[in-house]
Amino acid sequence: MDYTQKQLSDASIIALRDCMGLKSNETLLVITDEIKRDIGIALHEAGKGIAKESMLIEIKSGEINGQEPPEAVAEMMRKVDVVVCPTAKSLTHTDARRNAVKEGVRVGTMPGITVDAMARCLSADYDRIISLTDFIADKMEGISTIRVVTKKGTDVTMPVKDRMILRSKGVLREKGESGNLPSGEVYLAPWEDKTNGRVVVDGSMAGIGMIKQPIVIDIVNGYAESITGGPQADELANMLDKVGRDARAVAEFGIGTNYKAKLTGLILEDEKVFGTIHIAFGNNITMGGKISVSSHLDGLVTEPDVYFDDKLIMQKGKLLGFEV
DSSP states (O other): OOOOOOHHHHHHIIIIIIIIIOOOOOOEEEEESSSHHHHHHHHHHHHTTSEEEEEEEEOOOOOSTTTOHHHHHHHHHHTTSEEEEEEESSOTSSHHHHHHHHHOOOEETTOOOOHHHHHHHHSOOOOOHHHHHHHHHHHTTTTOOEEOOOSSSOOOEOOOOOOOOOEOSSSSOOOTTEESSSEEEEEOOOOOOOOOEEEEEEEEEEETEEOOOEEEEEETTTEEEEESSSSSHHEEEEEEEEGGGGGEEEEEEEOOOTTTOOOSSHHHHHHHHBBBEEEEEEEOOOGOOOOOOOEEEEEEEEEEEEEEEEEEEETTTTTOOOOO
């Protein structure tokens, strides 16, 4: 579906006013790049109608998710109230975002965002997303392991005892809050060096897009030791190896909770799709982990059976005990 300029404008207002809680006495910084310029401008224009001051900065698009913005931009991020980042590559897992948050800045990152995704996902009923997110996160509290199994061959076990559980509801209105826009997921960082098994990525892969042939990732003691399955698997292996060994480390397990999100090849939206899980490799400092590397790539798995300890929580992508 092609969305109009009015729909982009309306979605921008929702993002700033409803999701970020932007107020008339606050300052806004929009960071965009040449690829997402139209969305950046729409957010800036919406911001001018809400905030005391709205500023727009365009940077050169990064080469990989997690690459730091220019130092001057990082410094500016610390001196405003709200930052939104519609960029092709993610600024989520950067020191610039972390340092801004330490200063109390609210930061919404929008890596790879499209007008399509904005108009669709930001129109969701966030009370429903909040309820669904809390339902899953509450069941995750106190468990020791998460296991995911699929008919396509995924069978992976991740120790998670006492790891911080993050409830990403797409509402970032409190001082120092940050996350994706749009959002809707529950996620955490499994313990380093302890995940074992096989993950078959059959939905989409960050940096690659929709999967044409499933990518089979064999994980040994927390690292993707083998990546097979055709040209896209080779592409993923090359992307990780350019960064270094820790880019292959299991960084994150997440469950999507945005019922409006659809599988499109855009990982920002894909990882929020209700009924899917994602497992990421690389940086997880932000989510309480210990891996600091300039890469964070999520792989999406569809129709999963998910076990919290030995209890089946999701069967073939259907959450048990909760009606959407």
